[in-house]
Amino acid sequence: MSMRTINRTDFISGIVVAVMGAAGLVGSLRMPRFEARGADPFTVPGLTPGLLSAVLCVLGVVLLLRGMSGRVLAEGARPSITEWTRASAARTIFTIVMVLLYGTLLFGHMPFILATALFIFVFTVGAELIDTERSLPIWKLVIGGLVLAGVAAFAIDFVFTDLFLVRLPG
């Protein structure tokens, strides 16, 4: 069987799902059974996750085998994970990096308004700079980004903290 006939998305997804199911099964079997406490064997914690993991493992193997057979899927179910352009890849990577930076480094580690304004400004200006169809000159973009970042950060803080009494970090 040549590599060309393999549906790579299904093949790799099948491996991931089957491994996840197998790992879940091993984890479930290792869970305590509380025999010393006289627990009912049908209420042990590992029972349901074990069954679910086994089903997931079987479904993963079926997907893997289907991927290996290279069967073409219906048009509506065609995955898009292999269809990238340089621009879409750049935008996606930029978004993921920004989101991770805000969620792990900024949010909760510095005052909310400052962290949020900084994130919105960098995200907006960065995304516009990546966009090849950008029509705004840079100075307008920077001023617009600063205004948006400031207004949005203060507005979100006001709405959540003062109007709806939600405690925000920082």
Added chain:
Amino acid sequence: MTLRLYATGRFPLPASWPRCPLLSTSMAMDGLTHFLSAIAEIGFSAQIIVVFWATLLGITVGMIPGLTATLGVALVTTLTFAMEQNTAILVLICVYIGAIYGGGRTAILLNIPGTPANAASALEGFPLARKGRAGEAMAVATTGSFLGSVVGMVGLALVAPWLAEFALDFTSFEFFWLAVFGIVLCGQLTAMDDALKGWIAGFFGLLVAMVGQESIHAYARFSYGIRDLEGGFGLLPVLVGAFGCTEVFIVMRQEATRAVAGKVTGVFRSALSSFGHARTWLRSGFIGTFMGVVPGVGEDMGAWVSYAAAKRASKRKEEYGQGSTEGLLAAETGNNAAVPGALIPVLTLAIPGSAPAAVLLAAMIIHGLRPGPLIMITQADFFYSVVAMVFWASCAMLLLGLLLTRPLLLILRVRREWLMGIIFVLCTVGAFAIAGRIFDVWVMIGFGLIGFMMREAGFPVAPMILGVVLGPILDNNLRRSLALTQGDPLPFVTRPISAVIASLVFLIIIFSLPPVRRRVAAFRARFARGGAQ
């Protein structure tokens, strides 16, 4: 005939059979009285202002690509913590109905559905807009959404009390099968001809729900000594991640789209003429309501199945795909009818009919309500208040949709680069605000990335979310049942209701298998040829 005998008591039905409330005049009158008083309570108080701003907020949320109804309801849930119980649920229902409707605008003018529920609307709405008939398309969508909500509301008022009474006979065996049924059916219907991926997503969601302390021995599963994991993954952070954060990635990955320009005319004339297509909106309303009732399936399938049924029944099939107002009416009626439909299992079984309904269920529990089979006994007033909330939200949607057609279009001119950063901040704050834990923000981002990878690889996200909701139900009821029978699995298939649900599960699986599907398709083609000759 049978119904008449049944109503007069001459038909000897077993005592345990469900009694339809429609056939009991006093019950129907009681229900009507409760409903009318709930209508008056909202209509003649300050709550009517809440109805209008919350519906407008929902429409705005639905119109913005990247903000789905699920995310809208999840974010607004965090804003309702300080509100009184009924007002909070009113706000959430208005946002839910408004968002499902609002997504139609984006589908018509941008050819990208504002929410996944409006994908079918884009097929007919966008060609209409390109022909310069955007005003007409938006009017048809508005009327269709209103009529769909009203048909769904009637379904909610009639079916929910009956289902709640019926569900009183459910035991752990039936609830176990109901959870399996929801995953299997949702996986099959939402996966676009690839049931295997839908089931994988569903079982993955069930496994995700196993993380954290279980209810019988208080053992923390899959937590590996990490304290935050011992409490499991919160439903709202997972939902906000899978539907909000994922959307941010998807919108930024896609190419930018620009709204169709042109004059907006003929709004009121087209809105009135839509009422005349009674057969289309009634059919779509029934289908949408039914699809809403099916666990986890919801508005998307309500729209698609209604659209397909309208196309099959249409005398002008050639117009479909080129800008058919009938097709648009069917799709928009179907998705909005699914909203009250999705509330039926939420209120009577505590099982969500759709992803936004899952958030609504969580919000109800946060606000101290206890949806489930006992709702008609313990909280009948609340049930009829929900029906009245759907009524007022539908009216507000109709009025705002028709009167604010032009001003609402301004929302679509905002560039995604200026919106997505703010949407992600809202996701972060929404995930954090539930419990004040930074861990929930990481969960949200993690499920955002998982949801993005899943969608890119062709896996639907809805079954995963349903799995997270149904996981504890499946786990508790499976172990409880096996403990009761000392490991004997027979009652799972010998109890009457269990046997019916189990048979349905197996039928769905068998009819999803490719060889069976090919044979059925060949048989249908042969049958159609025979009919044509």
